[in-house]
Amino acid sequence: MPVYSMTGYASAQHTPGGNAEIATPAACLALELRSVNSRFLDVVLRLPDELRPHEPALRELIAKRLKRGKVELRVSVEAAAGAALPDVPVRTLQRLAAAQQQVRVWLPEAAPLSVADALRLAAGDSAASPALGEALLPLARQALDELVAARQREGARLLALLQERITALRALAAQAAPLVPQLVQAQRQRFLERWQEALGAAPASEAVTQAAQERALAEATAFAIRIDVAEELGRLAAHLDEIEAVLQKGGETGKRLDFLIQELHREANTLGSKSATLELTRISVDMKVLIEQMREQVQNLE
Known part of the structure; x- marks a missing residue:
C-alpha cells in the first residue's frame, strides 16, 4: 500500500457542455482543494451561499478518502464564457439601488455593489441551485482523485528521503559499535x-x-x-527495523512513525550522555540531526 503525504493541491473546473454528467446551464464551477499536515482530519469548506446545502455531502465525500490533514475546499461560481447576460428589469435595478442606499446610511464603509453582484441578485440564486448542485459533487470527486494522487506522489518522495536517513543512521550505529570495547x-x-x-x-x-x-x-x-551503549544501539536498530516495516506496509503511517521517531531520539540522547570520546559525541550529534530531519518528514505523512 502506498505512503501518503498530507500535503497536496488539486483544482477542477467545469463549463457548460464540457461534460454531460455535470453540465450547468449558464454558469461554470471552479473548485480548489488544498491540504497541509494536521494531527486529525480538519475540513474547511468555503462555498457560495447557494451551494451550502451540499456541505454535508462534501464533508462525507472527503472523509471517505482522507484520514488526516487540514483540507480546504474552495468553490466559486462564475458566468460561463459566452453565456448571454440576463435581461434585468429596470424596476429590479431600482430596488437594488434603493437597498444599497439604505444599507450605506447605516454602514457608510460598505462596498458598493459590483455589476456581478447586481446580476447575481437580480437573477436569483434559487433557480440555478439545482443545476449547480448536480455539477458540484462529480467535480469534487474529480478534484479529490487528483488530490489523492498528488499526496501519493509527495508520499513517495518522503519515503525515499526517510530511507536515506535510515541507511545513514545504520551506518553511524555501525561506526559506534566497535568504539566502546576499544x-x-x-x-x-x-x-x-x-x-x-x-x-x-x-x-x-x-x-x-x-x-x-x-x-x-x-x-x-x-x-x-x-x-556501555550496546543496549541503546540494539534498541535503535530495532526501532529502525520497525520504521521500515511500517513504511513498507504503507497506509496510515504518520502517528505510529511519530512515536517511533521519539524513541529514536531518546536512544540518541542516551548515547550522547554516555559518550566518553569525541568520536562517540560526534556520532550522537549526527544521529540527532538525521532523526530531526526524519521527524519533520514524518509529520507530513498521513
Missing part, C-alpha cells in the same frame, strides 16, 4: 599504569601488586558499565 581496553590499561606509578614509591610486595591490579580491574569494569 575505549574500555584503553581505559583499563591506563588504570593499571596509574596504579603502578602510584605504588612505585611504596615498598613492593606481591600482595600490594595483586590488590592494585584487582582495584584497577574493578575501576575498569565500572567504567565499562557506565559507558
